Amino acid sequence: MDVTLTVWxxxxxxxxxxxxxDFFAHVRVPHEPTLKESGxxxxxxxxxxxxxxxxxxxxxxxxxxxxxxxxxxxxxxxSVDNLxxxxxxxxxxxxxxxxxxxxxxxxxxMAIVMRGIFIALGAAAINAYSWVxxxxxxxxxxxAVKLVREAGHEEEAEEEKEDRLQxxxxxxxxxxxxxxxxxxxxxxxxxxxxxxxxxxxxMIGFTDILFALDSIPAIYGLTEEPYIVFTANAFALMxxxxxxxxxxGLLDKLVYxxxxxxxxxxxxxxxxVLHALHENTLSFINNGEKVKVxxxxxxxxxxxxxxxxxxxxxxxxxxxxxxARKAEAVAxxxxxxxxxxxxxxxxxxxxxxxxxxxxxxxxxxGPSDS
Numbered sequence: 046m047d048v049t050l051t052v053w054x055x056x057x058x059x060x061x062x063x064x065x066x067d068f069f070a071h072v073r074v075p076h077e078p079t080l081k082e083s084g085x086x087x088x089x090x091x092x093x094x095x096x097x098x099x100x101x102x103x104x105x106x107x108x109x110x111x112x113x114x115x116x117x118x119x120x121x122x123x124s125v126d127n128l129x130x131x132x133x134x135x136x137x138x139x140x141x142x143x144x145x146x147x148x149x150x151x152x153x154x155m156a157i158v159m160r161g162i163f164i165a166l167g168a169a170a171i172n173a174y175s176w177v178x179x180x181x182x183x184x185x186x187x188x189a190v191k192l193v194r195e196a197g198h199e200e201e202a203e204e205e206k207e208d209r210l211q212x213x214x215x216x217x218x219x220x221x222x223x224x225x226x227x228x229x230x231x232x233x234x235x236x237x238x239x240x241x242x243x244x245x246x247x248m249i250g251f252t253d254i255l256f257a258l259d260s261i262p263a264i265y266g267l268t269e270e271p272y273i274v275f276t277a278n279a280f281a282l283m284x285x286x287x288x289x290x291x292x293x294g295l296l297d298k299l300v301y302x303x304x305x306x307x308x309x310x311x312x313x314x315x316x317x318v319l320h321a322l323h324e325n326t327l328s329f330i331n332n333g334e335k336v337k338v339x340x341x342x343x344x345x346x347x348x349x350x351x352x353x354x355x356x357x358x359x360x361x362x363x364x365x366x367x368x369a370r371k372a373e374a375v376a377x378x379x380x381x382x383x384x385x386x387x388x389x390x391x392x393x394x395x396x397x398x399x400x401x402x403x404x405x406x407x408x409x410x411g412p413s414d415s
Contacts, residue, residue: 083291090284112268115347120281149286152249163261168271178321181262185314192307266313298365305357
């Protein structure tokens with residue numbers, strides 16, 4: 046895949062232009078986006094990403110087009126997992142709703158910068174050492190196992206990380222618990238203090254680094270082209286702000302998402318190890334010769350990724366709906382039993398009323414004859 050410097054520069058300029066547009070059109074004036082606004086712009090950015098995949102397909106062929114789509118879908122799925130962590134951070138610091146857009150956009154920009162650095166390092170490492178694929182594969186398999194172990198306890202694990210990072214940051218910064226609009230710093234009695242907004246950005250930036258450690262090896266398991274890796278990441282992150290408000294409230298219902306992502310990461314990890322064996326140069330493995338192992342095609346990879354995401358999403362929604370119905374049934378039974386207790390004859394309340402009732406006196410029928 047021959048990508049000229051001009052194509053790189055034009056691509057980066059377009060991506061930066063879209064972020065600048067997003068800031069001035071939606072974020073500069075603090076407001077809480079409506080469901081209609083979030084839905085429209087989420088669809089807009091996903092549409093651009095899909096059209097860009099068509100451009101790659103037309104320009105460089107179906108092989109690279111398929112790699113881009115597989116990478117984009119994988120990165121988009123991982124970005125939804127990012128959203129869950131963002132929800133936890135926003136709730137933990139009680140970020141006002143109208144300022145959440147700015148925090149998210151800055152967080153996404155930081156994520157692209159972080160991932161750009163990791164992409165460059167990954168490309169350099171792969172070009173120099175083919176055995177790096179062993180490391181990427183092993184790390185993804187480890188991450189997959191870790192996701193399964195933490196499934197159902199993601200919030201507790203995230204809060205533990207936040208506590209440690211927050212304590213570390215507060216050693217070096219004077220902080221206040223009060224927001225001052227969307228400012229990162231404020232002055233109190235002439236002294237400069239960091240607002241919770243800065244702490245939130247630091248938390249999100251640190252989270253971006255952790256997610257980059259997962260996402261970059263994952264997409265390098267689908268393509269070795271840095272241009273595809275970068276653009277798939279950029280377009281997957283683009284529109285994440287709108288998706289946050291669109292899926293807010295639905296994220297808790299994706300109860301099997303961690304399991305689905307663990308399957309995808311584990312699958313890509315195995316794919317990377319197989320590729321590393323196929324390109325083996327390590328002397329202690331098969332005497333430094335290539336190992337004849339089956340390789341997983343891009344088409345199969347895309348099918349597995351889409352299949353796992355569809356199954357886990359549908360299963361999550363069925364599970365959430367079933368749990369909601371059970372909760373409603375329990376509530377109805379509890380309400381019904383409560384009503385029966387208060388209104389039943391001879392109940393404790395009824396007996397109490399009987400005990401305090403004044404007994405009626407016999408009616409006087411007339412004067413006595415005595």
